[in-house]
Amino acid sequence: MLGTGCPLANEVMVACIQPLKPGEEKYSFTAMIPLNAKGVTLLSRKSFEYAAVSKFDNPLSIDFDENDCVLCFDDVKVPWERVFVHNDIHMASAQWHAIPTHVYQNYQCQIRFAVKMKFLLGLTRKIAETNGIIAFPPVKETLGQLAAEVSIVDGLIEAMEVSGSMHGEYFVPSKQRLYAASVFSQQLYPKFINSIRELSGGGLIMLPSEESDFANPDLARYITRTQKSPVTDAYGRVKMFKLAWDAIGSEFGSRHLQYEMFYAGANMVTRGHAFRTYDWESAASLVDKFMSSYDSKTKAKNS
Numbered sequence: 001m002l003g004t005g006c007p008l009a010n011e012v013m014v015a016c017i018q019p020l021k022p023g024e025e026k027y028s029f030t031a032m033i034p035l036n037a038k039g040v041t042l043l044s045r046k047s048f049e050y051a052a053v054s055k056f057d058n059p060l061s062i063d064f065d066e067n068d069c070v071l072c073f074d075d076v077k078v079p080w081e082r083v084f085v086h087n088d089i090h091m092a093s094a095q096w097h098a099i100p101t102h103v104y105q106n107y108q109c110q111i112r113f114a115v116k117m118k119f120l121l122g123l124t125r126k127i128a129e130t131n132g133i134i135a136f137p138p139v140k141e142t143l144g145q146l147a148a149e150v151s152i153v154d155g156l157i158e159a160m161e162v163s164g165s166m167h168g169e170y171f172v173p174s175k176q177r178l179y180a181a182s183v184f185s186q187q188l189y190p191k192f193i194n195s196i197r198e199l200s201g202g203g204l205i206m207l208p209s210e211e212s213d214f215a216n217p218d219l220a221r222y223i224t225r226t227q228k229s230p231v232t233d234a235y236g237r238v239k240m241f242k243l244a245w246d247a248i249g250s251e252f253g254s255r256h257l258q259y260e261m262f263y264a265g266a267n268m269v270t271r272g273h274a275f276r277t278y279d280w281e282s283a284a285s286l287v288d289k290f291m292s293s294y295d296s297k298t299k300a301k302n303s
Protein backbone atom coordinates (compact mmCIF):
# COMPACT_ATOMS: atom_id res chain seq x y z
CA MET A 1 0.00 0.00 0.00
CA LEU A 2 2.96 2.30 0.65
CA GLY A 3 6.43 2.27 -0.80
CA THR A 4 8.82 3.71 1.77
CA GLY A 5 11.99 5.00 0.13
CA CYS A 6 10.67 4.40 -3.40
CA PRO A 7 11.37 7.99 -4.53
CA LEU A 8 15.04 7.27 -3.74
CA ALA A 9 15.21 3.73 -5.12
CA ASN A 10 16.10 2.19 -8.48
CA GLU A 11 13.85 -0.84 -8.22
CA VAL A 12 10.90 -1.99 -6.15
CA MET A 13 9.87 -5.48 -5.11
CA VAL A 14 6.13 -5.87 -5.62
CA ALA A 15 4.74 -8.81 -3.69
CA CYS A 16 1.86 -9.97 -1.52
CA ILE A 17 2.68 -10.68 2.11
CA GLN A 18 -0.83 -11.44 3.28
CA PRO A 19 -1.83 -15.10 3.50
CA LEU A 20 -3.89 -16.05 0.44
CA LYS A 21 -6.49 -18.78 0.11
CA PRO A 22 -7.52 -20.89 -2.89
CA GLY A 23 -9.37 -18.63 -5.31
CA GLU A 24 -7.01 -15.71 -4.64
CA GLU A 25 -4.26 -16.93 -7.02
CA LYS A 26 -4.30 -13.72 -9.03
CA TYR A 27 -2.93 -11.81 -6.01
CA SER A 28 0.07 -14.13 -5.70
CA PHE A 29 2.48 -12.10 -7.76
CA THR A 30 6.09 -11.14 -7.04
CA ALA A 31 8.34 -9.16 -9.36
CA MET A 32 11.22 -6.71 -9.28
CA ILE A 33 10.30 -3.63 -11.26
CA PRO A 34 12.54 -0.66 -12.22
CA LEU A 35 10.93 2.53 -10.96
CA ASN A 36 11.50 4.23 -14.29
CA ALA A 37 9.59 1.53 -16.20
CA LYS A 38 6.99 2.88 -18.62
CA GLY A 39 3.61 3.10 -16.89
CA VAL A 40 4.94 3.37 -13.29
CA THR A 41 3.81 6.49 -11.45
CA LEU A 42 4.96 7.47 -7.94
CA LEU A 43 2.53 9.53 -5.88
CA SER A 44 4.70 10.85 -3.07
CA ARG A 45 3.41 12.30 0.15
CA LYS A 46 4.53 15.81 1.10
CA SER A 47 8.30 16.00 1.41
CA PHE A 48 9.30 16.92 4.98
CA GLU A 49 12.82 17.53 3.73
CA TYR A 50 11.51 20.11 1.25
CA ALA A 51 9.55 21.83 4.03
CA ALA A 52 12.54 21.87 6.41
CA VAL A 53 13.74 25.39 7.17
CA SER A 54 17.39 24.70 8.00
CA LYS A 55 19.61 22.08 9.66
CA PHE A 56 19.31 24.00 12.96
CA ASP A 57 15.51 24.24 12.79
CA ASN A 58 14.74 20.73 11.44
CA PRO A 59 17.93 18.75 12.06
CA LEU A 60 16.38 15.35 11.23
CA SER A 61 13.79 16.11 8.53
CA ILE A 62 16.37 17.91 6.45
CA ASP A 63 18.56 14.83 6.00
CA PHE A 64 16.61 11.72 6.97
CA ASP A 65 13.20 11.96 5.31
CA GLU A 66 13.06 8.68 3.36
CA ASN A 67 9.62 9.61 1.96
CA ASP A 68 6.76 7.23 1.20
CA CYS A 69 4.58 6.97 -1.85
CA VAL A 70 1.75 5.14 -3.48
CA LEU A 71 2.84 3.30 -6.59
CA CYS A 72 0.58 3.09 -9.59
CA PHE A 73 1.13 0.57 -12.37
CA ASP A 74 -0.59 1.31 -15.63
CA ASP A 75 0.01 -1.43 -18.22
CA VAL A 76 3.60 -1.95 -17.10
CA LYS A 77 5.47 -4.61 -19.07
CA VAL A 78 7.33 -6.94 -16.70
CA PRO A 79 9.77 -9.35 -18.41
CA TRP A 80 9.30 -12.96 -17.24
CA GLU A 81 12.85 -13.16 -15.87
CA ARG A 82 11.82 -10.51 -13.31
CA VAL A 83 8.74 -12.41 -12.16
CA PHE A 84 9.35 -14.77 -9.22
CA VAL A 85 5.84 -15.76 -8.21
CA HIS A 86 2.80 -15.98 -10.45
CA ASN A 87 -0.59 -17.57 -9.77
CA ASP A 88 0.82 -19.70 -6.94
CA ILE A 89 -0.49 -19.07 -3.42
CA HIS A 90 1.90 -21.61 -1.90
CA MET A 91 4.99 -19.84 -3.34
CA ALA A 92 3.60 -16.44 -2.34
CA SER A 93 3.79 -17.53 1.30
CA ALA A 94 6.90 -19.73 0.97
CA GLN A 95 9.02 -16.84 -0.35
CA TRP A 96 8.67 -15.19 3.10
CA HIS A 97 8.35 -18.08 5.51
CA ALA A 98 9.73 -21.36 4.05
CA ILE A 99 13.08 -19.61 3.70
CA PRO A 100 14.18 -17.02 6.27
CA THR A 101 13.30 -13.92 4.19
CA HIS A 102 10.82 -12.56 6.72
CA VAL A 103 13.20 -13.19 9.63
CA TYR A 104 16.16 -11.46 7.97
CA GLN A 105 14.01 -8.53 6.87
CA ASN A 106 12.67 -7.97 10.37
CA TYR A 107 15.94 -8.74 12.18
CA GLN A 108 17.66 -5.74 10.56
CA CYS A 109 14.57 -3.66 11.44
CA GLN A 110 15.08 -4.51 15.11
CA ILE A 111 18.73 -3.47 14.98
CA ARG A 112 17.67 -0.17 13.40
CA PHE A 113 15.02 0.16 16.11
CA ALA A 114 17.52 -0.46 18.94
CA VAL A 115 19.82 2.32 17.70
CA LYS A 116 16.90 4.70 17.33
CA MET A 117 15.68 3.94 20.87
CA LYS A 118 19.12 4.53 22.33
CA PHE A 119 19.25 7.90 20.54
CA LEU A 120 15.80 8.82 21.91
CA LEU A 121 16.83 7.74 25.41
CA GLY A 122 19.93 9.95 25.24
CA LEU A 123 17.75 12.79 24.03
CA THR A 124 15.31 12.28 26.91
CA ARG A 125 18.07 12.49 29.47
CA LYS A 126 19.31 15.71 27.86
CA ILE A 127 15.77 17.11 27.94
CA ALA A 128 15.53 16.38 31.67
CA GLU A 129 18.91 18.02 32.32
CA THR A 130 18.13 21.04 30.14
CA ASN A 131 14.73 21.46 31.80
CA GLY A 132 16.34 21.32 35.25
CA ILE A 133 14.10 18.43 36.37
CA ILE A 134 16.63 15.58 36.42
CA ALA A 135 17.05 15.63 40.21
CA PHE A 136 13.37 14.95 40.95
CA PRO A 137 12.90 11.30 42.04
CA PRO A 138 9.82 10.69 39.81
CA VAL A 139 11.80 11.97 36.79
CA LYS A 140 14.66 9.59 37.59
CA GLU A 141 12.10 6.82 37.91
CA THR A 142 10.68 7.60 34.47
CA LEU A 143 14.18 7.68 32.99
CA GLY A 144 14.90 4.36 34.71
CA GLN A 145 11.77 2.86 33.16
CA LEU A 146 12.79 4.09 29.68
CA ALA A 147 16.35 2.83 30.17
CA ALA A 148 15.02 -0.59 31.16
CA GLU A 149 12.84 -0.69 28.05
CA VAL A 150 15.76 0.21 25.79
CA SER A 151 17.78 -2.55 27.46
CA ILE A 152 14.95 -5.01 26.78
CA VAL A 153 15.08 -4.06 23.08
CA ASP A 154 18.86 -4.68 23.07
CA GLY A 155 18.37 -7.88 25.04
CA LEU A 156 15.86 -9.24 22.54
CA ILE A 157 18.37 -8.76 19.72
CA GLU A 158 20.99 -10.63 21.74
CA ALA A 159 18.42 -13.34 22.47
CA MET A 160 17.55 -13.67 18.74
CA GLU A 161 21.23 -14.19 18.01
CA VAL A 162 21.97 -16.55 20.90
CA SER A 163 18.97 -18.79 20.18
CA GLY A 164 19.18 -18.74 16.38
CA SER A 165 19.91 -21.77 14.20
CA MET A 166 21.50 -22.74 10.90
CA HIS A 167 19.51 -22.72 7.65
CA GLY A 168 21.87 -24.55 5.30
CA GLU A 169 25.11 -22.63 5.61
CA TYR A 170 23.41 -19.46 6.90
CA PHE A 171 22.83 -18.48 10.50
CA VAL A 172 19.25 -17.35 11.12
CA PRO A 173 18.17 -15.48 14.27
CA SER A 174 15.38 -17.04 16.35
CA LYS A 175 11.89 -16.44 14.95
CA GLN A 176 10.28 -16.67 18.36
CA ARG A 177 12.46 -13.95 19.84
CA LEU A 178 12.16 -11.84 16.68
CA TYR A 179 8.38 -11.81 16.70
CA ALA A 180 8.41 -11.11 20.45
CA ALA A 181 10.56 -8.07 19.61
CA SER A 182 8.21 -6.98 16.77
CA VAL A 183 5.15 -7.13 19.03
CA PHE A 184 6.95 -5.41 21.91
CA SER A 185 8.55 -2.63 19.87
CA GLN A 186 5.27 -1.66 18.17
CA GLN A 187 3.61 -1.32 21.57
CA LEU A 188 6.60 0.36 23.18
CA TYR A 189 7.18 3.20 20.71
CA PRO A 190 3.97 5.21 21.28
CA LYS A 191 4.34 4.84 25.08
CA PHE A 192 7.98 5.89 24.90
CA ILE A 193 7.19 8.97 22.83
CA ASN A 194 4.45 9.90 25.28
CA SER A 195 6.91 9.71 28.19
CA ILE A 196 9.35 11.98 26.36
CA ARG A 197 6.55 14.47 25.75
CA GLU A 198 5.63 14.36 29.45
CA LEU A 199 9.19 15.16 30.49
CA SER A 200 9.50 17.89 27.87
CA GLY A 201 6.48 20.04 28.72
CA GLY A 202 6.05 23.24 26.71
CA GLY A 203 9.79 23.53 26.01
CA LEU A 204 9.18 21.70 22.76
CA ILE A 205 6.92 24.50 21.59
CA MET A 206 8.25 27.76 23.10
CA LEU A 207 10.92 28.00 20.42
CA PRO A 208 11.99 30.84 18.16
CA SER A 209 10.55 30.35 14.70
CA GLU A 210 13.89 30.23 12.88
CA GLU A 211 17.59 30.17 13.55
CA SER A 212 17.82 33.65 11.96
CA ASP A 213 16.02 35.07 15.04
CA PHE A 214 19.35 34.78 16.85
CA ALA A 215 20.89 37.15 14.30
CA ASN A 216 18.44 39.92 15.19
CA PRO A 217 19.85 41.63 18.34
CA ASP A 218 16.41 42.67 19.63
CA LEU A 219 14.97 39.18 19.29
CA ALA A 220 18.17 37.54 20.54
CA ARG A 221 17.88 39.57 23.75
CA TYR A 222 14.38 38.21 24.40
CA ILE A 223 15.40 34.69 23.48
CA THR A 224 18.31 34.83 25.91
CA ARG A 225 16.00 36.04 28.67
CA THR A 226 13.31 33.40 28.09
CA GLN A 227 15.29 30.29 27.16
CA LYS A 228 16.81 29.42 30.52
CA SER A 229 18.56 26.22 31.53
CA PRO A 230 20.84 25.16 34.41
CA VAL A 231 23.14 23.29 32.03
CA THR A 232 23.37 25.30 28.82
CA ASP A 233 22.83 28.75 27.31
CA ALA A 234 19.78 29.93 25.34
CA TYR A 235 21.30 28.79 22.05
CA GLY A 236 22.04 25.30 23.46
CA ARG A 237 18.53 24.97 24.87
CA VAL A 238 16.85 26.01 21.61
CA LYS A 239 19.11 23.73 19.58
CA MET A 240 18.32 20.74 21.79
CA PHE A 241 14.54 21.30 21.89
CA LYS A 242 14.39 21.83 18.12
CA LEU A 243 16.06 18.44 17.71
CA ALA A 244 13.65 16.91 20.24
CA TRP A 245 10.61 18.32 18.43
CA ASP A 246 11.83 17.03 15.08
CA ALA A 247 12.37 13.58 16.63
CA ILE A 248 8.98 13.24 18.30
CA GLY A 249 6.53 15.97 17.33
CA SER A 250 7.12 17.45 13.87
CA GLU A 251 5.52 15.95 10.77
CA PHE A 252 8.74 13.93 10.42
CA GLY A 253 8.60 12.75 14.06
CA SER A 254 4.92 11.99 13.85
CA ARG A 255 5.37 9.93 10.68
CA HIS A 256 7.99 7.90 12.57
CA LEU A 257 5.40 7.11 15.23
CA GLN A 258 2.99 5.82 12.57
CA TYR A 259 5.83 3.94 10.90
CA GLU A 260 6.89 2.08 14.06
CA MET A 261 3.28 1.15 14.77
CA PHE A 262 2.57 -0.18 11.26
CA TYR A 263 5.56 -0.89 9.05
CA ALA A 264 5.62 -4.59 9.98
CA GLY A 265 1.82 -4.86 9.75
CA ALA A 266 -0.70 -3.85 12.41
CA ASN A 267 -0.06 -5.22 15.91
CA MET A 268 -2.63 -7.96 15.38
CA VAL A 269 -0.49 -9.17 12.46
CA THR A 270 2.76 -9.35 14.45
CA ARG A 271 0.91 -10.98 17.34
CA GLY A 272 -0.29 -13.53 14.78
CA HIS A 273 3.35 -14.26 13.84
CA ALA A 274 4.18 -14.69 17.53
CA PHE A 275 1.24 -17.07 17.94
CA ARG A 276 2.22 -19.08 14.85
CA THR A 277 5.90 -19.49 15.72
CA TYR A 278 5.88 -19.94 19.51
CA ASP A 279 6.92 -23.36 20.78
CA TRP A 280 3.51 -24.15 22.28
CA GLU A 281 4.35 -27.83 22.74
CA SER A 282 7.14 -27.11 25.20
CA ALA A 283 4.89 -24.70 27.16
CA ALA A 284 1.96 -27.17 27.22
CA SER A 285 4.25 -30.06 28.20
CA LEU A 286 5.17 -28.22 31.42
CA VAL A 287 1.48 -28.14 32.34
CA ASP A 288 0.94 -31.79 31.30
CA LYS A 289 3.95 -32.87 33.34
CA PHE A 290 2.73 -31.04 36.42
CA MET A 291 -0.84 -32.30 36.04
CA SER A 292 0.33 -35.88 35.68
CA SER A 293 2.15 -35.59 39.03
CA TYR A 294 -1.10 -35.69 41.07
CA ASP A 295 -4.63 -37.06 40.96
CA SER A 296 -7.71 -36.69 43.13
CA LYS A 297 -7.99 -39.16 46.00
CA THR A 298 -11.38 -40.27 44.58
CA LYS A 299 -9.82 -41.17 41.26
CA ALA A 300 -6.99 -43.05 42.99
CA LYS A 301 -9.54 -45.04 45.06
CA ASN A 302 -11.74 -45.89 42.03
CA SER A 303 -8.93 -46.99 39.79
Ligand SMILES: Cc1cc2nc3c(=O)[nH]c(=O)nc-3n(C[C@H](O)[C@H](O)[C@H](O)COP(=O)(O)OP(=O)(O)OC[C@H]3O[C@@H](n4cnc5c(N)ncnc54)[C@H](O)[C@@H]3O)c2cc1C
Binding pocket: 001, 002, 003, 004, 005, 068, 255, 258, 259, 262, 263, 264, 265, 266, 267, 268
Ligand atom coordinates in the same frame (compact mmCIF):
# COMPACT_ATOMS: atom_id res chain seq x y z
C1 LIG B 1 4.90 5.24 7.57
C2 LIG B 1 4.53 3.94 6.93
C3 LIG B 1 5.38 3.37 5.99
C4 LIG B 1 5.03 2.16 5.36
N1 LIG B 1 5.90 1.61 4.44
C5 LIG B 1 5.56 0.49 3.79
C6 LIG B 1 6.42 -0.11 2.80
O1 LIG B 1 7.51 0.37 2.53
N2 LIG B 1 6.01 -1.22 2.17
C7 LIG B 1 4.80 -1.79 2.44
O2 LIG B 1 4.47 -2.82 1.83
N3 LIG B 1 3.98 -1.27 3.36
C8 LIG B 1 4.32 -0.16 4.04
N4 LIG B 1 3.47 0.38 4.98
C9 LIG B 1 2.13 -0.20 5.09
C10 LIG B 1 1.97 -1.09 6.28
O3 LIG B 1 2.46 -2.38 5.98
C11 LIG B 1 0.46 -1.12 6.61
O4 LIG B 1 0.13 0.15 7.10
C12 LIG B 1 0.13 -2.19 7.62
O5 LIG B 1 0.26 -3.45 7.05
C13 LIG B 1 -1.30 -2.05 8.18
O6 LIG B 1 -2.21 -2.07 7.13
P1 LIG B 1 -3.23 -0.88 6.94
O7 LIG B 1 -2.48 0.40 6.99
O8 LIG B 1 -4.02 -1.20 5.74
O9 LIG B 1 -4.13 -0.89 8.24
P2 LIG B 1 -5.41 -1.75 8.52
O10 LIG B 1 -5.16 -3.18 8.23
O11 LIG B 1 -6.57 -1.07 7.87
O12 LIG B 1 -5.48 -1.57 10.08
C14 LIG B 1 -5.90 -0.35 10.69
C15 LIG B 1 -6.36 -0.67 12.09
O13 LIG B 1 -7.50 -1.51 12.03
C16 LIG B 1 -7.30 -2.68 12.79
N5 LIG B 1 -7.90 -3.81 12.10
C17 LIG B 1 -7.84 -4.10 10.77
N6 LIG B 1 -8.50 -5.25 10.50
C18 LIG B 1 -8.98 -5.69 11.69
C19 LIG B 1 -9.73 -6.84 12.07
N7 LIG B 1 -10.11 -7.76 11.19
N8 LIG B 1 -10.02 -6.97 13.38
C20 LIG B 1 -9.65 -6.05 14.29
N9 LIG B 1 -8.94 -4.95 13.98
C21 LIG B 1 -8.60 -4.77 12.71
C22 LIG B 1 -5.77 -2.83 12.87
O14 LIG B 1 -5.37 -3.54 14.04
C23 LIG B 1 -5.30 -1.40 12.90
O15 LIG B 1 -5.28 -0.92 14.22
C24 LIG B 1 3.80 1.54 5.66
C25 LIG B 1 2.95 2.11 6.62
C26 LIG B 1 3.30 3.30 7.25
C27 LIG B 1 2.36 3.88 8.27
